[in-house]
Amino acid sequence: MDISKLTLEQKEIYYNIKSKFESEEQFHTWLSLPNKMFRNKSPLDILLSNSFEYFDRYFDSTYIK
Secondary structure (H helix, E strand, O other): OOOOHOOHEEEEHHHHHHOOOOOOHHHHHHHHHEHHHHOOOOOHHHHHHHOOHHHHHHHHHOOOO
């Protein structure tokens, strides 16, 4: 994924989540799989759509800050 095209807020979310995974492969798999917390869309689709409220809920529910 080319993150250079992301906004600052998107990059912040991207790196925050990425830091919680043990490997890059796990992270990219998680980003690409549909997730119930993201209305059965992939987290990547939600990130690119700028729907940051989904990530607020994700961080609150997983205690990732």
